[in-house]
Amino acid sequence: MAEILEIRGLTKTFAADVQALKEVDITVNRGEFLVLLGLSGSGKSTLLRCLNRLIEPTSGDIYFDQQRTTDLQGAELRAIRRKFGMVYQQFNLINNLSVLVNVISGNLGRMGFWQSVFPLRNKELVSRAKENIARVGLSDFTHTRVKNLSGGQQQRVAIARALMQEPEVILADEPVASLDPATADTVMQYLGKLNKEDGITIICSLHFLSLARKYGSRVVALKNGELVFSGTPDMIDETRFQAIYGEDAQEVEIR
Numbered sequence: 001m002a003e004i005l006e007i008r009g010l011t012k013t014f015a016a017d018v019q020a021l022k023e024v025d026i027t028v029n030r031g032e033f034l035v036l037l038g039l040s041g042s043g044k045s046t047l048l049r050c051l052n053r054l055i056e057p058t059s060g061d062i063y064f065d066q067q068r069t070t071d072l073q074g075a076e077l078r079a080i081r082r083k084f085g086m087v088y089q090q091f092n093l094i095n096n097l098s099v100l101v102n103v104i105s106g107n108l109g110r111m112g113f114w115q116s117v118f119p120l121r122n123k124e125l126v127s128r129a130k131e132n133i134a135r136v137g138l139s140d141f142t143h144t145r146v147k148n149l150s151g152g153q154q155q156r157v158a159i160a161r162a163l164m165q166e167p168e169v170i171l172a173d174e175p176v177a178s179l180d181p182a183t184a185d186t187v188m189q190y191l192g193k194l195n196k197e198d199g200i201t202i203i204c205s206l207h208f209l210s211l212a213r214k215y216g217s218r219v220v221a222l223k224n225g226e227l228v229f230s231g232t233p234d235m236i237d238e239t240r241f242q243a244i245y246g247e248d249a250q251e252v253e254i255r
């Protein structure tokens with residue numbers, strides 16, 4: 001499999017005593033569904049945000065399709081950022097606006113000023129937004145205000161919004177952490193579908209090992225900013241589980 005991302009010696013120091021990432025090396029292959037595990041504070045969000053340079057690494061390098069992204073600026077940096085769609089735990093939608101307008105807003109980074117003022121006049125944009133809304137099963141809610149949707153439906157809107165920039169990678173930072181287990185599973189199924197049917201590479205941080213097992217083609221785990229595991233989900237036995245979550249952790253509590 002061809003690699004899409006190469007992370008080498010990635011280190012992020014926020015303050016002398018806050019080393020969020022320590023010399024992390026990860027290779028991500030195109031088409032993988034990579035699950036990122038680790039306790040709160042282990043560095044998951046920092047890692048995801050370093051990938052599209054929302055956070056500047058302190059040292060180390062990231063290569064996207066063999067292009068070093070570390071020093072890119074201006075138009076080149078924006079071009080790299082567009083390859084990543086982001087999905088967050090707190091959906092980050094505009095609650096008073098419709099599903100359609102929220103999804104279209106995912107394209108704002110690519111639009112000129114007038115287009116962004118009157119986005120609904122752009123037929124091509126509207127039809128692309130509707131396609132993406134259909135891909136997450138929300139066609140019946142196209143004109144519904146986001147605040148009237150359930151949490152799971154809102155997260156699917158956020159996924160449709162991320163699709164507007166036609167990303168090669170979706171970075172999902174605990175996308176199901178605020179959802180109940182059944183709804184979480186539905187949202188994960190949509191991410192799984194985009195991964196399988198569209199070949200979009202997914203990097204997704206999760207708290208639940210059960211979801212990592214079900215959806216991940218590979219798992220990497222961080223502990224105190226260090227990479228402590230990389231392998232297939234079925235390789236996580238009790239010993240490895242404790243290496244990731246600490247000796248006192250019991251699997252039943254994390255599920």
Ligand SMILES: Nc1ncnc2c1ncn2[C@@H]1O[C@H](COP(=O)(O)OP(=O)(O)OP(=O)(O)O)[C@@H](O)[C@H]1O
Pocket residue numbers: 014015018019020038039040041042043044045046047
């Ligand atoms: N902007 C910041 N300034 C200072 N310290 C930060 C900043 N962002 C993160 N940190 C620290 O870096 C470490 C890693 O944080 P990070 O948010 O990446 O962890 P996480 O694994 O995403 O945790 P969670 O599961 O709670 O979201 C923590 O010690 C955190 O306090």
Ligand SMILES: [Mg+2]
Pocket residue numbers: 044045046173
């Ligand atoms: Mg986080």
